Amino acid sequence: MGAILPDFIVQRAEGYYCRYGDFFIDPILPVHRAVITHAHADHASRGQHTVYATAPTVAFMRFRYRGEAGHAFVETPYHQQFSLGGVVLRFIPAGHMLGSAQIVMAYGETTYLFTGDYKLQHDDTCEPLETLRADVLITESTFADPKVSHPDPVAEISKINGIPHHVLIGTYALGKAQRLTSLLNRICPDRRVFVHHGILPFHRLYTAMGVSHLRYEPYNRRALKNSLNHHVYLVPPMAFNSYYRATPFVRVFASGWEHLQRNNDLSLYISDHVDWNDILDYVGRVSPREIWTVHGDGRHLASFFAGVIPVRRILDQQQVIP
Ligand SMILES: [Zn+2]
Numbered sequence: 001m002g003a004i005l006p007d008f009i010v011q012r013a014e015g016y017y018c019r020y021g022d023f024f025i026d027p028i029l030p031v032h033r034a035v036i037t038h039a040h041a042d043h044a045s046r047g048q049h050t051v052y053a054t055a056p057t058v059a060f061m062r063f064r065y066r067g068e069a070g071h072a073f074v075e076t077p078y079h080q081q082f083s084l085g086g087v088v089l090r091f092i093p094a095g096h097m098l099g100s101a102q103i104v105m106a107y108g109e110t111t112y113l114f115t116g117d118y119k120l121q122h123d124d125t126c127e128p129l130e131t132l133r134a135d136v137l138i139t140e141s142t143f144a145d146p147k148v149s150h151p152d153p154v155a156e157i158s159k160i161n162g163i164p165h166h167v168l169i170g171t172y173a174l175g176k177a178q179r180l181t182s183l184l185n186r187i188c189p190d191r192r193v194f195v196h197h198g199i200l201p202f203h204r205l206y207t208a209m210g211v212s213h214l215r216y217e218p219y220n221r222r223a224l225k226n227s228l229n230h231h232v233y234l235v236p237p238m239a240f241n242s243y244y245r246a247t248p249f250v251r252v253f254a255s256g257w258e259h260l261q262r263n264n265d266l267s268l269y270i271s272d273h274v275d276w277n278d279i280l281d282y283v284g285r286v287s288p289r290e291i292w293t294v295h296g297d298g299r300h301l302a303s304f305f306a307g308v309i310p311v312r313r314i315l316d317q318q319q320v321i322p
Contacts, residue, residue, distance in 0.1 A: 002109025004136055004290055007320045009112065016114075016294065016314065020107055021087030023052075025114060033084065034070070036061075037116025038100035039174060052076055052084075054091055056099025056209050060174060063205060078127070094118040095129030096272050097175030098206055104132065113286060114138040117295075119271070120278045121153060125178045125211050137288035138314060141296040142273045143256060146304075150256055150275040156268055157183045160191065160232065160252075163266070166224055167191075167232045168249035170240030173199045175272060177234050178206045178214060180254055183270075184232055185215045192227075194219045196235040276300070283309070 009016050015027030015034075023033040030047035037043055037053075039060030044053070048070035051058065054077065061069045076082060078101065081090045091101035096117040103114040113134035120129060143150075157180070160167055171177045177199045184193050193216040195203055200218055207214060216234075217223075224231060233249065240253060251264050256271025274282060279301065283291065291301060291311040302311040 001289075002107075002135065004110055005107070007315060008105075008107065008110075008136070009114065009138060009292070010315045010317050010320050011294075012317045017317070018084075018087060018105070021083075021085035021089070021105070023084045023087075025103060026116065035084075035089065035103060037094065037103060037114070038097055039064070040097070040117065040172075043116065046070070050074065052082065052089075054078065054099040054101050056205075057101070059205060059209065060099070060202070063201060078130075092130040092132065093127035095120065095123060095126060098126045098178070098209060098211060100126060100175075102130075104134070110135045112136045112138060113288075115140055115282075117142070117273060118282075119274055120281060121150070121271075123179050123182075123272070124213070125182050125206060126175075131282070131285040133287050135288060136290045136292060137283060137286045138292045138294060139279060139282070140273065141279070141293040141298045141301060143271070143275045144279055144293065144296055144298060144301050146276045146300055148256070148275045149277060150271045150273075151269050153183060153270050154187055156270055157187045159266060159268070160184065160188045163250050164230060165250045166230050166248065168240065168243060168251050169232060169234050169268065170237055170251070170253035171199075171234055173236045174202045176254060176270070177236075178203060178211065179272070180234060180270065181214045181216050182211075185213070188232070190229065192217060192223075192229075192231040194224060194231060194233045196233070196239055198236045198239065199234055280304070 014029040016025040024031045026043040032049045034048040035052045039057045046065040046068045050072045051070045052074045055075045058073045088106045090104050094100040094102045105112045111134040195216045252266045252268040254268045254270045261267040292314045
């Protein structure tokens, strides 16, 4: 059983840093070596020198940042090992969006698993989550609160069938919008899915990368206006917020966050993150000796596992003796 290095990954201004391999994970500022879990903008930022990521993540970054995405890209398939410094890394699927990865890092006899954003719920628009045993589980804790329980997404999306109007759904453009399209196709097959121009390129990239079952159409005001049937229009958050109540849509926003459900006509709790029970389930699968948390609040996890598994926030650089 290898020793756990408390400073294996630390928080720096640029992002999470591993000095044993001299690389950053999901840096928010430009760095020389960036290992990137997935393409959401708060994890994949522009201006990196060398990027290690899955092919879909690289494709989304190149689309979003054009020539500013980075200098060099090392497209790395799931399960393929690569070494940085003394650390042997590999990606495994995180189930969060297309191309999303957890990072498995082996150093000496010790294995560290950095989840990035992940989910256990079924999603047929991305690779299903994979799990392995690790000594240290470094988990996101966005919804690590016993009060948070995400409902069944199929039951949530079924609500749309009961609405006798067109439905405007606010959604993040990348990942969530494609998952919603697939759910709507399956659960609400009578509804045509119209897609805002700000979301369309991501649908097309998904299709180009093998998610070929999505049925959708570019937004067409006339088709919606003249239709006797009721349909769905997916729009990104900015467009959603600029629609006024006077427009003939029932308004919903797809999210795990309670505060994003307020002021809408109906709630639609669809999240691409783990909830409280999912995290507990996941800890059981990984069976770690320690849990470190990133994003959000690890307090509830620390009290739940008190006396069983040490839980703490990832260390800040300032807390580490140089
Ligand atoms: Zn994400």
